[in-house]
Amino acid sequence: MKRYLFLIGILILSAGVILTHSFVVAATTQPQRVSSVTSDRIALDEGVNNENNFFASLPVLTKQESRAKNRRKAFDRLIESVSAARIIELNFTWDTNSPLFPTNTPYSISLLARHTQTFGTVSGGIGFATDKMDFSGQHGAPTIDAIGHISNNLKLFGDIDAVTSESDLGLTKLGVEAYPKEQFVNRAVLLDVARFKGVETLAAGQEITVADLEATARAEGVEIQSGDSVLIRTGYGKFFNTEPTKFSEPLPGPGEAAARWLAKKKVFLVGDDQLVFEVLPATGTVFPVHRTLIADNGIYIVENLNLEELSQALAQEGVYEFPLVLNPPRIRGATGAAVNSFAILPR
Secondary structure: OHHHHHHHHHHHHHHHHHHHHHHHHHHHHOOOOEEEEOOOOEEEOOOOOOOOOOHHHOOOOOHHHHHHHHHHHHHHHHHHHHHOEEEEEOOOOOOOOOOOOOOOOOOEEEEEEOHHHHOOOOOOOOOOOEEEEEOOOOOOOOEEEOHHHOOEOOEEOOOEEOHHHEEOOEEOOOOHHHOOHHHOEEEEEEEOHHHHOOOOOOOOOOEEOHHHHHHHHHHHOOOOOOOOEEEEOOOHHHHHHHOHHHHHOOEOEEOHHHHHHHHHOOOOEEEEOOOOOOOEOOOOOOOHHHHHHHHOOOOEEEEOOOOHHHHHHHHHHOOOEEEEEEEOOOOOOOOEEEOEEEEEEEO
16 A cells, blocks of 8 residues: 555656646746636736647636536436436336225226227328226325325314315315425335245234334344335235235234334335235224324325335345335325336446
């Protein structure tokens, strides 16, 4: 190391001597003087011959030009960084066979117009197809619950009256369109409870406790921070396409105590890989986790996330924190919506 430092010192010293010599030669052979200095530009006298002048060979930029150049470089670095990232999709393909919670209406899709019908109706050889979907706010994989989706004793989060906050056209307050754009990209943590416990999937109806969450976080070396998005993996995502009937049985998930623990951490959003973000059947009240998180604390819930590839990738890296991209559509008054979501990891 000393040898490298010595060589670096010699190079710096040599460069200094060469530059000093160049300035001296320039000064003695053709003296220059700066005639004007402004806040925006340093300019040389117009009458001076600048042919061999060192300063004249440098580009002269205004402050505005310099700022623009620096911003261009910042954009280039950002594009380069994003282009080099590894994108892990957290979505399943949704269709009429996808698992649904029993209280949700069936999903359907049909074509209103077909290419065979529309071809020839206008000139130019064009044809087109259009569709109609019966799509509820709780359809999708993943799907997000709006804060107005759940009430406690007819009160929405923030002590908002639930009765006066709904209409025939949907919610008038706290619909999915209220999701803040500042959270389209957010710091996220995966608590891979199934992997921590050494199982492919948690058992049907198994409650995830506070001790489970704390032990998983400790093993992963992560700390839940205020404003985080916290995703919990039960392993049930593997059944989404292969055994959708599994989602009609008792489901593993966090219990009410775990919900209170997450709320105390002041997280922004939670999500998991099954139909509902809570253990079913629940003990005591109905949907205590939803009531605690959404109605009492204004925490968004995302369900039906595909966490399998993410689980493998993070386990290989040994890092369980990552940027999460999740942006619900701006559908006014919707109680929820299908969302497109992905994780960003370095390659």
